[in-house]
Amino acid sequence: MLDSIKIRLQYLLPKQGLTRLAGWGAERRGAMLTQWVIKAFAWYYKVDMKEAQDPEFSAYPTFNEFFVRPLRDGARPVVSGLDMLCLPADGAVSQLGPITDGKLFQAKGHFYSLEALLAGNYQLAERFKEGLFATTYLAPRDYHRVHMPCDGVLREMIYVPGDLFSVNPLTAANVPNLFARNERVICVFDTEFGPMVQILVGATIVGSIETVWSGTVTPPREGIIKRWTYPAANDEAAITLEKGQEMGRFKLGSTVINLFAANQVAFVPQLSSGTVTRMGAPFAEALRLHAAEPVTSENVI
Incomplete structure (x- = not known):
């Protein structure tokens, strides 16, 4: 029942408007509010910050900068071999x-x-x-x-x-x-x-x-x-x-x-x-x- 409600809501909700709003908010520099949102997101989704180039939340002034954070060197070795x-x-x-x-x-x-x-x-x-x-x-x-x-x-x-x-x-x-x-x-x-x-x-x-x-x-x-x-x-x-x-x-x-x-x-x-x-x-x-x-x-x- 809950799954069917979630799917129905996706048809009914204004997805374009929600996306524009999310994009606007993710680019804002909200100081303490931005830091709170980033920390709450990382806690809820269990984000592994040890892999990030900069693991400190304070390094990211906007949510988008946190979201597209680069990884530290060597965190993802690329498979070798021409084939x-x-x-x-x-x-x-x-x-x-x-x-x-x-x-x-x-x-x-x-x-x-x-x-x-x-x-x-x-x-x-x-x-x-x-x-x-x-x-x-x-x-x-x-x-x-x-x-x-x-x-x-x-x-x-x-x-x-x-x-x-x-x-x-x-x-x-x-x-x-x-x-x-x-x-x-x-x-x-x-x-x-x-x-x-x-x-x-x-x-x-x-x-x-x-x-x-x-x-x-x-x-x-x-x-x-x-x-x-x-x-x-x-x-x-x-x-x-x-x-x-x-x-x-x-x-x-x-x-x-x-x-x-x-x-x-x-x-x-x-x-x-x-x-x-x-x-x-x-x-x-x-x-x-x-x-x-x-x-x-x-x-x-």
Whole structure:
């Protein structure tokens, strides 16, 4: 009964207004009030401040600065190896697996369309047909910077307006098409392992989504799809990010979705729904199918 009330409230409450209010409050410098809010939040969600670059609450004049606090050096070692990809974020695996018939598994019998997730971009969706996806949920207590699973060259960023439902496990199990209906920022990369997409999904009271190359992407929330394109690797203006490098952040928690093309990588076997994740730990390994092919002029890289 309580769960159904929580879900119904999400449909009824003014999520956009609540999110604007939360974003405004999180940027205020409220001195003692801000410190009280930060301490109460850290206590309630059991935030481990020993991992922070600065573990003292007084180091954070706003709630947002506390929320996107950097970690101390060495707190998240990045898995080595040219064939290994690393986890992009702290959190927990919501779901992962194959993209089958153009659909991704959400939870509890719910599936959603790859094309809808990619804002109707059927050409981009075709590149991930029969590929793999992974959905990582970042709880309020988690580190909220998102990093690169592998080296990549940014080719496109798409802002998609949408709803701002919560993205916690309860909502994922009860709101159809959750990730294809929420606000999101789609980032498309060229990588050694084929095309890779990393999607930052907005949610209720997520005051801001930012990327390292563009700063704040949202707000403002103008209600229209926006698209930016970037040069290829051989251009001196190309934006290249390395494995483990920060690529974006949430100001209040949310979800990251990764898409990989077919026959390029395989997720490490220890990952499954509910697995706790730590940025930099093993995520996937290259299949390297081309290693078995004869060397010809067509497949020499």
